[in-house]
Amino acid sequence: ADIADGDYTVTATITDAANNSGTAQGNGTVDTLDPTLTLDGLGTFNDNTPIISGSSDEIGATVTVNVSDDSNSYQLSAVVQADGSWSVQIIDALDDGAITITANVSDAAGNQA
Secondary structure (H helix, E strand, O other): OOOOOEEEEEEEEEEOOOOOEEEEEEEEEEOOOOOOEEEOOOOOOOOOOOEEEEEEOOOOOEEEEEEEOOOOEEEEEEEOOOOOEEEEEOOOOOOOOOOEEEEEOEOOOOOEO
């Protein structure tokens, strides 16, 4: 059966043939949920070094942002702040025209958004 997401304490006890026993205990977390990640819309802008921002519920995680224009491709990273926000600024000027932006984040369990 599946175990619900959450924090758990596991206790193991073993007894040998002479009736001696020992116990060990450990803590762990079950996390099967993907993190949330939003990317704020830029729309049309006249700044070729825009700030790209969004939010996530994975406080302290690193968001990887990929930005490309007609001739360049950039990979940037940002840390999700305590309020859930993150942002990066393009340093090298983007070409005029359409740009493509993708962002992703992973949680401690490896779930991705």
